Amino acid sequence: MKSRLRIVLSVSIMASMILACGSQTPPTASPDVVNTALAATQQSQALAQATVNSASLTAMPMTPTPGPTVEYVNLTEEELAALIDQAVAEAVSATEQATTAVTYTTTDDAVTTDEVVYVYDYYYYADYYVEYAEDLLAEYYTLYSDLATDMITELNAIESELSQLNDTLTSIDSSLQEISSTLEQGLAVAEESIAQLEAAAQQAQTNAQELQTQAQDMISVLQAEQQGRVDQLSQIQPNNIPTDKIAALQSAFDFVDFANTAMSDNKLSRDELTNLAQLGKNAQAGFAGFGGTGTGPDLTQFSGKFDEITNQFARGQMPQARGNIGQFETSLGSRPSPGAGGGPPGGGGLPGGGGGPGPRP
Known part of the structure; x- marks a missing residue:
């Protein structure tokens, strides 16, 4: 500020x-x-004060350097959502710092080249986190768009706010470029140019606050939706119960195979989750009825695995569910030979249940 x-x-x-x-x-x-x-x-005096401002500017951390590449398929749904939440918070904070930097450098109605560089440090910081948040949203859509519903609606709204914030940051960039070009020509920066920069900064501040408000309930929305999936799957009842121990064991392998096939593309749809839960309920009923009979291991000890794995998928705990599936398959031992066991009721049902077809007459 000028000193009278x-x-x-x-x-x-x-x-x-x-x-x-x-x-x-x-x-x-x-x-x-x-x-x-x-x-x-x-x-x-104005030039001297601008120089003082430039010399006293607080050093800005360098633009964040991307860390090791994250394999998002190895994260749970909640962990990915937490990254989105953090990136949005950083984008809001960095934008607010950028707008503060603009306000500080324009209070004396004179902007120096050093001050342009200073504001750009904050701008790059904000731009980085906005882009990072958008990238994370894209990763979530890729992995969970076929499973989530309420969360997708929530993230679409957040994405819209991020887009508006990105537009205002672009306006700040344009104003800074115009001012920088003027300074490079040795000309005085027009009051109109400074006013445009200030207006863009004020709009960015507003957009950042709106983004923060929109994103504040995201984790709660996710947790509620995950619990809703679990509650819905808990209502499913067995509809094709195996008729003996061998068929029960085969139904468990059908559950495992279906899960592995469904997750071969690293994502799970709502229909796939429902079908997996149905297979699990059928196999669980078979284990409860026949798991402890006859020769071989007592399968009743694994009865709880079906709900455990299904609920992990429902809660977006994909890495844990995949690992659990692998361990469960190993625990089941050897697969039944084709044609062994009576199979589930209804004939052809699950693979291997009723044996192969007989010879042609």
Whole structure:
């Protein structure tokens, strides 16, 4: 900010120097000379203050360097959502810092090249996190768009706010480029250019606040939806129960095979989850009815695995569910030979249940 006291002192000193020069009885200074001296002093003061501002600017951390590449398929749904939440929070914070930097550098109505660089540091920081948040949203859509519903609606709204924020950051960038070009030509920055920069910064501040408001319930929306999936699957009842121990074991392998096939593309649809839950309920009923009979291991000890794995998928705990599936398959031992066991009711049902077809008559 300009210091009026310094201006007065500068004018006084200049006036004294004029009086000290020449004869002992100097002529009265003309109004033009006084006005010229005052204008020169004001201009020097503005430039000096801008230089002081530039020298006293707080150092800005460098634009974040991307860390090791994250394999998003190895994250749970909640972990990916937490990354989105953090990136959005960082984008909001960085944008607010960028707008503060703009306000600080334009309060004296003079912007230097160093101040443009200073604001750009904040701009790049904000732009990085906005882009990072958008990339994370794209990853979520890829992995969970066929499974989530309420969460997709929530993220679409967040994406819209991010897009608006990105537009205002682009406006800040355009204003900074215009100011920088003017300074490179050795020209004075127009008040209109500074006003445009300030307006863009104010709009960015508004957009950042709207983004923060929109995103504040995201994790709660996710948790509620995950619990809703679990509750819905818990209502499913067996509809094709195996009729003996061998068929029950085969139904467990059908459950495992279906899960592996469904997750071969690293994502799970709502229909696939429902079908998996149905297979699990059928196999679980078979284990409860026949798992402890006859020879071989007691399968009843694994009865709870079907709900456990299904619920992990329902809660978006994909890495844990995949690992659990692998361990469960190993625990089941050897697969039944084709044609062994009576199979589930209804004939052809699950693979291997009713044996192969007989010879042609």
